[in-house]
Amino acid sequence: MRKQPWRGFREAVLRVRLVLLVACAFLVLIFTPSASAQGESIKGTLRGPDGPVAGVTLTVSSSGGDEVGKATTAKDGTWEVAVPDAGAYDVTLDTKTLPKDLQLRNQGGETLADVAVAAGQNRTVIFPLVAAGTPQETPSPGATAGPAPPAEDGAGPSSFGRFLQLLVAGITFGVIIAITSIGLSLVFGTTGLINFAHGELVTIGAMVAYVFSTSPFTLPLAVATLIAIVVGALVGGAMEGGLWRPMRRRGAGLIQMFIMSIGLALVLRHIILVAFGSRRSQYSQYTIQSSLQWGPISITPRDLTVTIICIIVLLGVAYWLLRTRIGKATRAVSDNRDLAEASGINVDRVVMIVWLVGGGLAAFGGVMYGLTGAVYWDMGFNLLLLMFAGVILGGLGSAFGAVVGSLIVGIVAQVSTLWFPVELQFAWALLVLILVLLVRPQGILGRAQRAG
Amino acid sequence: MDFLSILGNGVRGMFGPEAAIYAIAAIGLNVHFGYTGLLNFGQVAFMLVGAYGVAVSVATFGWSLWVGVLVGLGCAVVLALILGIPTLRLRGDYLAIATIAAGEILRYFYRSAYAEPLTGGVYGLRQFADPFFELNPFPPGRYGIGPIDFDSRSLWVMTVGWILVVLISLLVFLLVRSPWGRVLRAVREDELAARSLGKNVYSFKMQSLVLGGVIGAVGGALLAINVQSVQPDSYNPVTTFYLYAILILGGAGTIFGPIIGSIIFWFIVTFFDAFLRSAVGAGWFGDLIDGADVGAIRFVLVGLGLMLLMAFRPAGILGDPKELRLDVR
Amino acid sequence: MSAEPAAPGPAGAGLAGVRPEPGVAKPDPILVVDGVARYFGGLRAVDVDHLEVQRGTITSLIGPNGAGKSTFFNLVTGFDKPNQGRWTFEGQQLAGVPAYRIARRGMVRTFQLTKTLGRLTTIENVKLGATGQRGEHFLPAIFRPSWAHQEREIEARADELLERFNLAHMRNEFAGTMSGGQRKLLEMARALMVHPRLLMLDEPMAGVNPALTQSLLGHITALRDDGMTIILVEHDMDVVMGVSDWVACFAEGRLIAEGTPRDIRANKAVIDAYLGSSRALPEETAPVDPAQPDEVEDTP
Known part of the structure; x- marks a missing residue:
């Protein structure tokens, strides 16, 4: 297939420009820094034995089972899911997204059921994490909080x-x-x-x-x-x-x-x-x-x-x-x-x-x-x-x-x-x-x- | 079962604020689909930027409501341009998917945690349209005859809404019977033919996309004002499907199509809702259907209506079926 | 109606003395094509080294089905992009120019499968062709007085063309109700509204009954006699031999022969190219084979 290379290049440049234009416009349309919002939410900071854990997915669903929102923990381990109204919600931690060297302290602790959120409240919940291999505890009723116990070592997975x-x-x-x-x-x-x-x-x-x-x-x-x-x-x-x-x-x-x-x-x-x-x-x-x-x-x-x-x-x-x-x-x-x-x-x-x-x-x-x-x-x-x-x-x-x-x-x-x-x-x-x-x-x- | 009150509900629905708002958005879609043949399945995205233009300007930045409306319309222009650049050169079916995808992308971003400081994330924004209701000339109370009555708030939104419907329809009427509109209709029939006659088809499609998009944003802004709140998830693709149902019901490519379509659509929907609710209340369906299912059954009805219309009256219930038969594609 | 088999008439006089060989230079070319090629995957659809079209003539592009005539048409009118090549119209470069601009410059085409705008009336179809309409700009469009005067002029011209092409009785009908032959006439009338200097007709006689074919040929020669340049694409060479001043023959994407109809009839390469397509060359006096069963399009 024969082609004039410089024209192809010019077209490519033009297209890249269009792509950039579209991308920029989308960004302008969507992000502009401003004041913070108020309203109910469920939030927390996910910590392992040696510090915050990033990249873990949490899902909040209504008591009826409808997904309300998802969040992934940030570098400092924080996460927050906005909820539409005061009420009871189920919060589930996706264990698949946990670093391999960590596990939940409580067996079946990936879901916290019926977390009550009051009007205007930003409810904090805690998922206790321990090093993998530690025997899991059976949760005591209502135990959703507690400091994470110290554990030996283990770095988070590399980004690659x-x-x-x-x-x-x-x-x-x-x-x-x-x-x-x-x-x-x-x-x-x-x-x-x-x-x-x-x-x-x-x-x-x-x-x-x-x-x-x-x-x-x-x-x-x-x-x-x-x-x-x-x-x-x-x-x-x-x-x-x-x-x-x-x-x-x-x-x-x-x-x-x-x-x-x-x-x-x-x-x-x-x-x-x-x-x-x-x-x-x-x-x-x-x-x-x-x-x-x-x-x-x-x-x-x-x-x-x-x-x-x-x-x-x-x-x-x-x-x-x-x-x-x-x-x-x-x-x-x-x-x-x-x-x-x-x-x-x-x-x-x-x-x-x-x-x-x-x-x-x-x-x-x-x-x-x-x-x-x-x-x-x-x-x-x-x-x-x-x-x-x-x-x-x-x-x-x-x-x-x-x-x-x-x-x-x-x-x-x-x-x-x-x-x-x-x-x-x-x-x-x-x-x-x-x-x-x-x-x-x-x-x-x-x-x-x-x-x- | 109180048949009169059910009928009253239906009549309320056909003239209520929603009917006017959907008529406006459908007029915009009519410019795209009815006159230019653009398969825009992202009309809800224009409503979304219109609604959020108002809500974000007022609730987040504290600007005046009227500036907010202008911001919403400006966002619609920007959205039309960035949506048009990649999609208007595509074949119609690609355009349909690309526009519906664009609408969803926008919804995902508006509801994301990134945008939350601006848009309020999943729970949106509230109470930003007080200046609009301060202008309400109707004293508080209920107005109407018998079972058909509206509160002063709805009456005010309705008045503004139907005036806008008339004004926008007039604008569209003036445009489509001009040589400009002739080119749009030519593009709808065969874009290669229009191009062979020296028409810059891309430019006309873009103008059409912007015009219809801005009209959609007017509808979105009024929708946000009417309920004094915006939530991203209420701007999902199903809204666009509603608009198509309205447009096809009344007849695409006609001036009165979207208006008549919206009136009939909302009559049927509200009448049927009220009927089902009282039938469920009277225990007609036993355990088969409960009150919570009425919303879902409404969608079944809309879907069924869309299918039957397309199969038997594709030119709309008032349109001339012969005219559409000319459309061999 | 001038369906007489003509030696190069007065219009073709400029071609006297031009040697009948592919790529030959003409005294006054309106369209000059240089090295235009288009590939579909590995298939070479068009590869034309050099072709000139003489101003004020009827030039026919012939060749068996699949010879690349229509693709070539799409390329020079901007409806498809060649992989390589340049071409000029009235001395202006056209490579990379969008189709609508090429049309505005005076090089207007029709389509093999007619593209009538079904849900526009006949008169609207024709009026659409007018260029430079003020009412086609967004803001002026809203105010009728700003374009009403021009619209009246356009309408008068459109009515004249409808009269000329015997379509006046269809004026206010939807174009979608027309018969196949009427559509061909409508397309031609519409193209003329653009004020073309070069009119490019893609198989205007395909699927049209013999009587209408004669009428179409008559219109085409009349346009040539008014000074317009016309390029005809036709795979059935008999049809065009009578009216053409010059014929260029394509086979397998390449230009294999050029010359007057008389030259082409005698050309060995052309005969070879057509032998595969099952019909022997007819006698030179038969412009149309009346017995040929034309597939006439149905009225919808």
């Missing part, structure tokens, strides 16, 4: 170690997004539809697995997951057969169907809300685990398993797309629908299979996402924008692009917490999307299109 740790977490998150976004990308590629209801397939998957793995069914999670995949595939197939195919037959425009998918998403999401309530639940079989440790990287066996299974599934999808007849037909339809139709491919059948596969994958991804976090009614919608970010980053309609883009989104979201608060991790991932579009509008693996 933290980076590696977050990179691994980012890969885990990225492969989950990738699994869920393949269906989104294939559906767009084969039909041109931007499906806003794809997030609900994720939620449905996680919910179905949750229902079948708890009483009265109490099936093993693996079996419940299989059921969830089947249900996800069927729901996806039902959407195609019952809604999108008839709409295409009637010659509906893409924008028309895009807005319909928003309506469908609203309907499904809130039906789930009515049926399951707004609480956050966890799969009971894998809640508490001790981490595996390799150098600076620690990962729970659960997250490691999730990552490995996801990668295997992704490889399977790649094999399906590249080697099988129906996979090749799918790519042919994505490339050029009319040409594929003319060469004897049954496009309707391919599209139906894409919906079945995409729905199943989304449901599977939903279980994985629920495993690493929690199962709740709008988890899929929360993930949806990140899926879109991944799909667009990689280039709309390219399944492999979706995987690459999703990995980038997952890693950016996690690694950003090295420097920025956890509450902003999705914002950075989305910002990367907008910045990439500025430099490469067709996405990383996408192709430029011919005009006219």
Whole structure:
């Protein structure tokens, strides 16, 4: 490929300028120093045996289980989460974010339940930390305070170690997004539809697995997951057969169907809300685990398993797309629908299979996402924008692009917490999307299109 | 079940402050989507900067309310420019995702601990619009006929709101029937054709984004003033979906579409809310649905309405369905 | 209607004595293209070393499907960016100039698939083409008196063009209701509102019935006779042979031959390029094959 190098350079400079302009404008819009705010909050200073502990995540949720806010401890160990009103809140320390050489003094002490906050109060709570390996105490009722006992030694993890740790977490998150976004990308590629209801397939998957793995069914999670995949595939197939195919037959425009998918998403999401309530639940079989440790990287066996299974599934999808007849037909339809139709491919059948596969994958991804976090009614919608970010980053309609883009989104979201608060991790991932579009509008693996 | 009072609720909803505010924001969206064909799914971001422009100026900096409104509108211009630079060269579907993402980015930042000194973080800011209500010419009390009545506060916001709706609609009317509006509609139909005729499409899209964004910010500012508080999480993408429902209900690309859409939308929503609440109270649904679910069912209704409209009346309930059928894309 | 097969007529007189070889220099070129190339991935879509277009002529770009004619069109009109190359219009550099500015400078194009603005009326479609409209600026747009006078002039010109292209009866209809042939005429009328000095028509006869093809060709020669330069893209060479003063033939992205229609018919490279596309070269007197079943677009 020949090119005039100096012009490319000039364009690059121009684009960098645009990026800077956008970034500056955002900063101006958002930050200007000023007076402090008043209101209720929960705060604290996290200290280990030898000083403040930074980079630990704490989550405050209302007594109903809704997350109110998250905070990450600063260099001096301080953290604060604003709460909307006076009342009782649960505060949970994410033990995964603790330095490896520290642990909670009290067994089960990661959650302080029913912390009462009075009107106007900034309530302080304490999580006592001890060196890893110290036998844990069973908490005495109501004991939420107390000085941290002295312990031997142990420095916090180096920042490079933290980076590696977050990179691994980012890969885990990225492969989950990738699994869920393949269906989104294939559906767009084969039909041109931007499906806003794809997030609900994720939620449905996680919910179905949750229902079948708890009483009265109490099936093993693996079996419940299989059921969830089947249900996800069927729901996806039902959407195609019952809604999108008839709409295409009637010659509906893409924008028309895009807005319909928003309506469908609203309907499904809130039906789930009515049926399951707004609480956050966890799969009971894998809640508490001790981490595996390799150098600076620690990962729970659960997250490691999730990552490995996801990668295997992704490889399977790649094999399906590249080697099988129906996979090749799918790519042919994505490339050029009319040409594929003319060469004897049954496009309707391919599209139906894409919906079945995409729905199943989304449901599977939903279980994985629920495993690493929690199962709740709008988890899929929360993930949806990140899926879109991944799909667009990689280039709309390219399944492999979706995987690459999703990995980038997952890693950016996690690694950003090295420097920025956890509450902003999705914002950075989305910002990367907008910045990439500025430099490469067709996405990383996408192709430029011919005009006219 | 008191049917008359439920109906009264519905009628109150159709003329209430929310209907006027959403009509204003939908007029802005109509400039984007209805006239220019921009798939802006971040309209709520313009409402957010408008609302916070007022709230932060008054509550944090102690400036006057009227300066605050100007700050809000200025922020909308800045937001439109920085949103437009990366996204307006993109294909429509990319634009939709990029704008919805931008709205979310803004919400995340406004609610973050970083911004808390300025925006009050997750719990936002309160009590900044007293000067507006000091101007209220209506003496305290309730005004209305039968079950349809408003307190003097709502009446004042409504009056200002509907006057703004009329003025802004007039401005948009003057603009879209001018050659300027002709270019916007040409861009909506086919941007390559407009470009081949020597029109700077990018510049027109940007002007449209700024105009519609500023109108959205007016709606946001009025929303903040109406409830005397701002909270970042009430500016989520669902608000933009509401606006699309309103716009499509009334008919996109028409002057009266957003107004009629908002009136009908709020009538249905408040009527249905009131109906459900009294039905739940009367025990019609047994244990199936309780009072807390009514909010969720409202969303189900909006979603269902959006789907049915798009499937059967994409040009709006008053629009000419033949006109949209011309739109083969 | 002048569909007679013509030797270079009065308009093509300037081309007398120009040798029929690719890249040859013309006495009075309006468009000069130098080394313009565009690649899609590894595929070379266009790679033109040198091409000049003589002012005041009808020049046809022919070539089998996929020869790169339309891509070349997109490149020189600014709708696509070449990987390399420069080109001038009336002596002005155009590389890197955005499409809308190229149009304003007087080089106006139409599209292979018509781009009528469906939900604008026919008259609005045509009025849109006028340049320098005061009412297209934001603030003046609000005050009708500031642009009403100019608008009346534009409307009068637009009505004249509708009359000329037999579209006056469609004046207040949505353009989306037009037939395929009417759309082609509308696009041409709209392009003329821009006051082009070089009009570039991308397959204006594709999908149009034979009678309308004759009418379109008549309009095109009339414009040439008014002094306009016209470039036609056409893959079906028979259609344009009768009206062209000069023909340039593309194959696989390269300019393989140039010359008068008579030269091109006899050109070995052109025959080879077209042999793959299944039809033998017709006799030189047949400008249009009336038996050819044109795919006429349906009225929506």
